[in-house]
Amino acid sequence: MAQDVEIAAMRRALELAARGPASRNPQVGAVILSADGRTLAEGWHRGAGTPHAEVDALSHLPEGGARGATAVVTLEPCNHTGRTGPCTEALIAAGVSRVVYALDDPGETEGGGARRLAAAGVDVEGGVCVDEARALLAPWIASRLRGRPHVTLKWAQSLDGRAAAADGTSQWITGPAARADVHRRRAEADAILVGTGTVLADDPALTARDGEALLPRQPVPVVIGTRPVPADAALRRHPHAPLILPTRDLASALDALLDRGLHRVFVEGGPGLQSALLRAGLADEVLAYIAPTLIGGPRLATADIGVDTITDQRRLAVSDVRRLGDDLLVVARLEPHAEGER
Template sequence: MRRAVTLAASPGVPLHPNPRVGCVLLADDGTVVGEGFHHGAGTPHAEVEALRVAGDRARGATAVVTLEPCNHTGRTGPCAQALIAAGVRRVVIAQRDPNPLASGGRDTLLAAGIEVEDGLLAAEAEEVNRAWTFAHRHGRPFVTWKFATTLDGRSAAADGTSRWVSSLAARRDTHVLRGLCDTMMVGTGTVAIDDPQLTVRDTDDRDVAHQPLRAIVGERDIPAGKRVLDDAAETVHLRTHDPVEALRTLYAEHDRHHVFLEGGPTLAAAFLRADVVDEVIVYVAPLLLGAGACAVGDLGITTIGDALRLEIVDTTVVGAGPDANVRLVLRPVRTAVSKES
């Protein structure tokens, strides 16, 4: 199974819209007779690729796969039926499929008399498709809130200037992280004031084949001529102030699984109050301003005992010398029932 997980996480495979999957076919003596992984939407699934490599040797073999074989016909046929047709004797599954459209392969295999075991290295397999899994389980995209701040928590100076709080190295690092998501999100206020383009740029691979969707949240119109209206990427305007509604629309109508929230302090506060921020990435610059805009707006917290607490997942120094920032990756500590539910 560890080999299957490694195959699923092969470099260069898109993180969306399809899950990344790896499959290894084993003969009775443990010999690998075939393996494969899903290369992206519209390409053969991992099981089909492994079966093609194995050929007749697949009969009586054990298929070890990171995700429950699909049970529906989309751009390709159902993998559960392909395994049955190939004469596979046993299937070992890491993660059950949370997508109701594709799930059910396990039961189909059992009904065909194939031995099935599931749950082996499930956590490792789920991590390969972290956002995809979360989105299908919760009915909304996983949300990463990214912001930059000075040591005293300012995102802009008193005169409103904010370029650049973060360093050049941090900004380049941000573009790499943008490329891991399928949606960039800001509010209409940020569009009106900062006029961001919200695209992936300044990465080692400058020819970015697929840009994230640009989602603009808020009821006011987007002024003509703003860069989010150019043809560099697709843009959707979500005319609502409700973070939960915006996220569910992205999931249900646009098949989006991972939102990179880069809005200002007002939008960030709204998402935090709604308890729909799942990860926080902050670049802390070695600067002091003493006044200016705060990194986040009013959260309705009046006493230290009610503070929103975050668990530190990772700490990294990005850049060197005067260009260095500290990047913190944090996870909100949820001790109560989520407000979105």
């Protein structure tokens, strides 16, 4: 059973992990503890091709400095050779006597690190702070398990479920605090996806901003649909060149994004695109920004999502509810949909 000092070190490792880029590779942090519980070194993974968290932490110690130590890692140490060598072998060579980790690696080639360490005589314990680690790595895990990007649907709605007034106007349903939260979350995504209908109707810039200033990290703007995107569209002035996918095949579009290393997709494409992704079982998370206002009329936040009878309803697991000014944000995870699961 993990000791208190190891649990505290795991929480520190999770803080370190969050410093790494959220993309194709998992965010991982590591802390090396001495036999008496002192922190000897810390490390985290800084992106593809850079040392993994365990190796980064070990690099801060002199030769032999980790002998008899405990390595606390947010993800099961990898057991394969990719751009870098296996972390299991680095830990064994360093003489680490115990490894505590949070989450099992779901990869077929990367997994198995715990077994390799145990076979080498290292004391291994997994599942420490597993819920916190899973929350951090949820998009990466979904991408690995489902073979497609993690897809987050975002919409703003009135209390009675409308995304726009009868004439189509929708700016602004929610207030400035909710809009600021949206921009922060855009900056955490690899790509922001809309349909051509949204481009033609709203001419969105698809940038992540703090007021009028661009945030340092910007998602790649992606447009899906068969209608042409105007040459003077605002998104063509985005810091990243827009990716235009002239198709209505959502699964192939997501495959194209995955091939480009875009693993976290933030969808702001209006009820048509959002509902199509829900209907196909290609969405993982919903962010519903709910304003205390009533609009009425026909323009609902979602359209047909394939629910013909109440027994077909799509149940979600609420992971967060928070107040943003006068508005409410509900964050919910979608369970795998048998028809759309890949």
